[in-house]
Amino acid sequence: MQSVTGSLQAAHVLAASLQPAAAPGGGGGGKAAEVASKLDPVQLVLHASIPVKAVLVVLVVFSLCCWVVIGAKFLHLRRARAESHRFLKTFDAATNFDSMAHGLSAFRGSPFARIFATGYDEMMRMTGGQRQRLGEAEGTHVETATRRAAAREVTHLESWMTLLGTIGSTAPFIGLFGTVYGIMDAFLSIGNQQNANLPVVAPKIAEALIAxxxxxxxxxxxxxxxxxxxRRVQELADSLEGFAADVAARAKLGGI
Known part of the structure; x- marks a missing residue:
């Protein structure tokens, strides 16, 4: 009888030794698996705190505005450069301002064409519609008008660029605010739950880093x-200032 009991005890010991070892901490493996299943970026954003969600919405709107402005400004500058190149070739080949003025409708996207139109209109107003040399006062007036037109064109070329500068300078700080709030929330969770395990702090820190x-x-x-x-606008601005002076100088000579 004792031999049978000893055999049963030995069998129980052998079976226990063949069982897989339990993970330390009891349910730690289940918690780790649960954390791994929850640490999905989309789910973290959806379950983030309200301040972090507000930060993310603002940053997404900034990003969309940034790309819209980039696309519009790229097309604007490309058209301005292309039509200005064609206009300058025509302007250099023209014999007088009258012949050049008749074809301005083909260069609507060129800032050079608008500067020329301003100088031509002022010249004709000063001379009463006649082609003749301008006096010193009239020439100064035309030169001032063309310079103002060049300044307006530069301002138009720079339109919406301030939005890009604002987004570029403020977006990192807005994201940093979301990060600081997320980390602060993680520490508050540690303090409230008296637990610094990974399942407590990982989601909060992850959503903060997403911001x-x-x-x-x-x-x-x-x-x-x-x-x-x-850089592209500055290149055009330098050319516009020189062109404005050229138009004014030729207008003083009667538009030749």
Whole structure:
């Protein structure tokens, strides 16, 4: 009888030794699996706190506005450069202002054409519609008018670029606010639950870092586009100032 009991005890010991070892902490494996299933970026955004959601909405709107402005400004500058190139070729080949003025409708997108139109209109107003040399006062007036027209064209070329600069400079700080709030919320959860395990802090920190990432996604294209457009506008601005002076000088000679 004792031998049978000993055999049964040995069998129970052997069976227990063959069972897989339990994970430390009892249900830690289940909690880790639960955290892994919840750490999805979409779910984190959907279940984020209200301030973090507000930050994310603002940053998404900034990003959409940034790309809309980039597309519109790129098309604007490309058209302005293309039509200005054609206009300058025609302007250099024209014998007088009268012949050039008749074909201005073909260069509606050129800032150079609008400067010429301003100078031509002022010249004709000063001379009463006659082609003749301008006096010193009339010539100064035409020159001032063409310079003002050039300044207006530069301002028009720079339109909406301030929005790109604003997004590029503020989006990282808005994202940083969302990050700080998310980390603060994580520490509050640790304090309230008296528990610093990964399932408690991981979702809060993850949603905070998502705010930072979206802030950079909105800011980086804005800064790059702003620098690119600013360089292109400056190139055109330098040419516009020289062209305004050229139009004024030729207008003083009667538009020849």
């Amino acid at each position: 930072t990432a979206i802030g950079l996604v909105a800011a980086i294209p804005s800064v790059m586009a702003y620098n690119y457009f600013a």
